[in-house]
Every structure is written in C-alpha cells, then in structure tokens.
Amino acid sequence: MQLNIFGQTFEYRNDRSELEAMFQKIFSMIDEVDRQLSHLVIDGVEVYDDFETYVEERIDSIRTIDVVAVTIEEYIRDVFQTMHLYLTRALPEIERIIDEFYQTPSEHTWIRFEQMLEGIQWIDQALYWLTEHPKHSLDRQALARIRETLAEQLRQLLQAVEAGDTILIADLIQYEVKPLWKDIMEHVKVHVVN
Incomplete structure (x- = not known):
C-alpha cells in the first residue's frame, strides 16, 4: 500500500x-x-x-x-465547527428525548439517549484537547469549567439511569444539559468562521 x-x-x-x-x-x-x-x-x-x-x-x-x-489553528476551527454543527442538530433532538422521558421512554428513546451520551463524551474529549493544548489563545479556564460541569451532569445522568428514574433523567436533560449545551453553543459561535 x-x-x-x-x-x-x-x-x-x-x-x-x-x-x-x-x-x-x-x-x-x-x-x-x-x-x-x-x-x-x-x-x-x-x-x-x-x-x-x-x-x-x-x-x-x-x-x-x-x-x-x-495547522493547530485550522484544527481548532474544525473542532469548533464540528461542535457547532453537532449542537445545532442535537438541541431539537434533546427536546424530543425530554418529552419522551416525561412520558414512557421507548427502546428508540433509550437509543437516542445513548447517542446523546456519546455526544457528551465527544464534546468532553474535544474540550479536553482544547484545554490541554498549549498552542492556542483560547480561554482554558472557561473551557475547563464547562468540562467540569459536563462531567458532573454525566455523573448525575448515569446515577438517574441506574436508579431507573426516567423523570429525573428528563429533568436533568431539561434543566442541566440543555442550558449547558446552549451555553457551549454560544461559546462555540464566537470561534466558528461561517
């Protein structure tokens, strides 16, 4: 080859x-x-x-x-553009997941919830790379705070899943995850070149 x-x-x-x-x-x-x-x-x-x-x-x-x-600058821009695109598509989907968890979640709901958790993990990995990479001028402290909040939300979500509490899962997504994702979206918009 x-x-x-x-x-x-x-x-x-x-x-x-x-x-x-x-x-x-x-x-x-x-x-x-x-x-x-x-x-x-x-x-x-x-x-x-x-x-x-x-x-x-x-x-x-x-x-x-x-x-x-x-270049590092191009990579950072690509990471932010990918994150922006993901969040733009994911936020409406979160609304559906919330609604379905307040009702009775179907197997499809759980699959989409799992995909949402994978998205959280990807965002966390991207933020980790951005906070740890020394060759850019981004606000590392702000990114680290977002990561900490994201990690805490993930921990709470997993506890709610283990407890089988679908209302708590919906509440956490509604009142914790969704607002944080909107904050991340605003932070990302600053760095996205359209």
Missing part, C-alpha cells in the same frame, strides 16, 4: 506487521512540521477516528492512504 504524506510517498506491505512502523512515520512527520492529524483518506474514504482499527480490518485490500494534516 502507498502512504502519501506532505508530498512524499512511502510503500508498505499490506501486512499487520507494517502498521506500527507506518503510524510511527505518520505521527513523527506530523510532529516535525508542527501539524495536527485531521484525518486519513483511505482508498477515497475519509476516516476521522480509530484509524488503526479501520486500517487493520481492511489491511488486505488497501491501496492508498493519504494523510490530511492541518
């Missing part, structure tokens, strides 16, 4: 034993030029996370891997 990065091409055998060396090459070259890995384009498919698993599962058939790396 062919690895294309920063105008250079490297050949690797389609063998699992090659993967560690290939990923070391990717990350060392990205570090050398002070970039951030955005995603990989593997045989025309954009892959944004869990690269190793994706490659490993398709190792026998991969022909090309193109590395897309961006």
Whole structure:
C-alpha cells in the first residue's frame, strides 16, 4: 500500500506487521512540521477516528492512504465547527428525548439517549484537547469549567439511569444539559468562521 504524506510517498506491505512502523512515520512527520492529524483518506474514504482499527480490518485490500494534516489553528476551527454543527442538530433532538422521558421512554428513546451520551463524551474529549493544548489563545479556564460541569451532569445522568428514574433523567436533560449545551453553543459561535 502507498502512504502519501506532505508530498512524499512511502510503500508498505499490506501486512499487520507494517502498521506500527507506518503510524510511527505518520505521527513523527506530523510532529516535525508542527501539524495536527485531521484525518486519513483511505482508498477515497475519509476516516476521522480509530484509524488503526479501520486500517487493520481492511489491511488486505488497501491501496492508498493519504494523510490530511492541518495547522493547530485550522484544527481548532474544525473542532469548533464540528461542535457547532453537532449542537445545532442535537438541541431539537434533546427536546424530543425530554418529552419522551416525561412520558414512557421507548427502546428508540433509550437509543437516542445513548447517542446523546456519546455526544457528551465527544464534546468532553474535544474540550479536553482544547484545554490541554498549549498552542492556542483560547480561554482554558472557561473551557475547563464547562468540562467540569459536563462531567458532573454525566455523573448525575448515569446515577438517574441506574436508579431507573426516567423523570429525573428528563429533568436533568431539561434543566442541566440543555442550558449547558446552549451555553457551549454560544461559546462555540464566537470561534466558528461561517
């Protein structure tokens, strides 16, 4: 398979034993030029996370891997744009989840609730990266406070799930999660270039 990065091409055998060396090459070259890995384009498919698993599962058939790396500023802008897009779509869905938890949640409600929790985890990971990355001028303290609040809400939600209290779940989403997500949305809007 062919690895294309920063105008250079490297050949690797389609063998699992090659993967560690290939990923070391990717990350060392990205570090050398002070970039951030955005995603990989593997045989025309954009892959944004869990690269190793994706490659490993398709190792026998991969022909090309193109590395897309961006500046820290571009990466931060992309993170905020992705977060903005997610929150814009998620907020109306939260309303439906709240309504359904105040009634009798269906299996589909629980699936959407689980997706909401995954969204919270993704936001937390993004905020963690932003608070820990030293090469930007964002308000780290504000981001850290949002993360702390998000973590506390997640803890409370999980306790409500363990207790089987669907009204408490609805209340927490209505009065804790939704307002925080709106605050995050306002914070993110400042950094999103439309």
